[in-house]
Amino acid sequence: MRTLVTEPTRERIAVVTASKGIGLETARKLAAAGLKTIVCSRNEQSGEAAARQANLLFRKLDISDSGSIQSFITSFEEEFGHCDVLVNSAGIAFKAADPMPHAQQARPTFETNYFGTAGFTLAMLPALRKGSSPRIVTIASKSGALHIMKDAEKVKRVTGAALTVDDVTRLANEYIRAAEAGQQEEEGWPGSHLGMSQLCKIAFTNALSRQEAANNIAVNACCPGHCRTDMSSNSGSKSAEEGARTPAWVALMESQDGSPLPSGKFFSAELSYTESQDGEHPSRVFQIQW
Numbered sequence: 259m260r261t262l263v264t265e266p267t268r269e270r271i272a273v274v275t276a277s278k279g280i281g282l283e284t285a286r287k288l289a290a291a292g293l294k295t296i297v298c299s300r301n302e303q304s305g306e307a308a309a310r311q312a313n314l315l316f317r318k319l320d321i322s323d324s325g326s327i328q329s330f331i332t333s334f335e336e337e338f339g340h341c342d343v344l345v346n347s348a349g350i351a352f353k354a355a356d357p358m359p360h361a362q363q364a365r366p367t368f369e370t371n372y373f374g375t376a377g378f379t380l381a382m383l384p385a386l387r388k389g390s391s392p393r394i395v396t397i398a399s400k401s402g403a404l405h406i407m408k409d410a411e412k413v414k415r416v417t418g419a420a421l422t423v424d425d426v427t428r429l430a431n432e433y434i435r436a437a438e439a440g441q442q443e444e445e446g447w448p449g450s451h452l453g454m455s456q457l458c459k460i461a462f463t464n465a466l467s468r469q470e471a472a473n474n475i476a477v478n479a480c481c482p483g484h485c486r487t488d489m490s491s492n493s494g495s496k497s498a499e500e501g502a503r504t505p506a507w508v509a510l511m512e513s514q515d516g517s518p519l520p521s522g523k524f525f526s527a528e529l530s531y532t533e534s535q536d537g538e539h540p541s542r543v544f545q546i547q548w
Contacts, residue, residue, distance in 0.1 A: 269294050270390060272343035272509070273334075275321055275378065277305040279487035280397060281347030283502030284509070286312050291510055293343060296334075300326070321348050321374035331381050340388035343509050346375045346396040346459075351452050351489050364437035364451045371455035372430050376423065376462050386475055393476040393519065395509045396463050400481045400526065402456025404548055409446025416461045423469065426461045433458075460524055460548055467522030476519035480504050480543075481526040503527065507543045524548045 270293045274285040277299040289295040289312070297312075299305030300320035309316035317333070320326040334341070350370045352363045379394060386392040407413050415421070416429060433454050436442040448454045460479045467477040482501030486492045504527045513519055526546045 268340075268390065270342040271338050271340060272296065272345065273298065273341055273382070274345040274347055275319065275375075276347035277301075277308040277316065279347075279489065279498045280482050280485055280501045280505070281345065282308055282312060283499045284345055284347060284397075284505045285314050287502055287506035288343060288345070288509060289314055291506075298330070298348070319378075321378045322369045324377065327378050327381050330378075331385075335385060339385070340390075341382055341385040342389040342392055344379065344382050344386060344392075344394045345505055345509055346379060346394070347505070348374065349397070349489065360451075361438050361440050364434045364442075367451040367455050368430055368434055368458070371452070372458045372462070373427075375459055376427065379462075379466065380423070383470070383473075383475075387470075387473045389475075391476075391513075391519070392474070393478070393509060393511075394463075394466070395505050396459055396477075396479045397505050398459045398463075398479045398481060398524070399452075399456045400546075401450065401453040402458070402460050404457070406448040406450065406453045406457065407446075408448070412446055416457070421461065421465045423462060423465045426458055426465055429461070430455075430458045463524070464522045464548075471521065474518070476521040478508050478521060478523050478525060480508050480524065481546075483527060504543050520545065 272288045272293040272295040274281050274295065275298050276282060277297040282297060285295045285297045296315040296317050297305065297309050298317055298319035302318050306316045317330060319330045348370060350367060352367065375396060404413060433442060433447050436445045436447055437451060443449050463477055463479040470477055482504045483496050485496045485498050485501035487498050504525060508525050511519060523545050525543050527543050
């Protein structure tokens with residue numbers, strides 16, 4: 259009689275590029291769903307403390323530093339070998355009272371929000387391609403909606419079906435140069451560095467989705483809503499936990515009838531989780547128009 263030997267189920271691995279706020283709460287939900295979940299931060303002390311408290315793993319990472327990204331990737335590939343879920347949560351926003359001149363805030367905003375997010379995501383692609391039903395979820399914002407772009411030709415560029423990741427990066431650099439010269443609105447760009455950095459993250463999501471379609475990586479963006487976190491100076495209608503329900507839902511969505519997962523989409527929970535409307539459950543997540 260032959261004995262059948264079954265291979266052990268491979269552990270699913272998730273990486274979340276934050277260790278507080280919405281990122282930490284999203285990581286908790288992924289871990290609760292059975293994924294071995296790693297939270298990341300450039301602040302080793304606070305990151306390790308948060309991970310211990312939430313029974314998560316911690317690894318140091320500064321997505322605005324290419325050396326830190328490479329160090330993380332090398333260690334990650336040696337230790338884990340594959341990644342099933344990447345949630346891009348790290349981001350910055352200048353406060354209204356910040357003394358730095360507005361024109362000088364463009365580059366640091368993009369260094370983290372766009373270039374850091376894009377650079378780390380691209381570096382993680384080899385590990386994601388080895389994952390099981392891999393997916394990338396980038397937390398963005400409706401402040402990056404297309405309507406903030408007033409120039410029709412620029413809208414056409416950013417929404418083109420042939421748009422590549424390199425095209426988005428060129429667009430981001432053009433914006434920064436215009437902003438630093440104080441000419442972004444004169445040239446038809448948005449007046450908000452934060453909004454434009456979010457718009458570029460969503461455009462990057464769309465371009466990467468097309469690029470990785472053959473590798474079956476689902477690449478989506480989402481807006482968690484206005485949440486009470488450090489980034490919002492603790493203002494907002496939702497807690498960080500409520501906001502985390504949206505990226506966690508997108509990261510954990512299941513295929514319907516064996517069809518491919520949605521990719522290149524933008525999702526949001528339209529209602530506050532403390533409210534209801536027309537009897538509809540308020541925690542439902544919708545695909546929305548960018």
